[in-house]
Amino acid sequence: GLVSEIPEDLYYLIKQAVVICKHLGCNRSDKDLKFRLILIESRIHHLAKFYKTTGQFSSDWK
Template identity: 35%
Template sequence: MPKQEKGKSHSTRPVSRRPPSWCKYQPEEVEAFIIKLAKEGHNTSSIGTILRDQYAIPLVKPIIGKSISDTLKAANLAPSMPEDLANLVKKAQGLAVHMDKNKKDLHNKRNMQIIEARIHKLSRYYKREGVIDKKFKYEAKIASVT
């Protein structure tokens, strides 16, 4: 019988919540790595990738007991806007520049509307959870379909 692979990401998290036996770093060392990388200007996802690829730290949470973003908040290095929302806003700004130059690009006009809808949905969630300020307002660049 063939293996069910459709729709799977082909990667699973480890079952054990304990740090792996082959990872020899202490929690203080891992926190120091995170703070050093954040001061260099890396965002949370790139910090996780660097720790995985260069330092052989597969997951931070089992080792230090908290996530990378929680560690950055404790060190007052957390960004003001969550990373996923900031990436969407950056993508919308780049697409707005493109739309200024290419007014008749209807495919990207629709993409802009979808991105802005995702920004509004995420900002509502983060306002409700208290992650971003209640006064945060994203101004839509493309509001009409015409």
């Protein structure tokens, strides 16, 4: 499935971001977690860019 196409490190970062988004849906005032989500999303974007440049992902992968 989709899990086999995504490298493990990127998969777990995406999974962690989804959990944080669900938490922020109930706890909108959690400012520390909002900041952590920004950091995780930044890591996701950097890893995706790395995998695109090394050819592990196609250039149109999102």
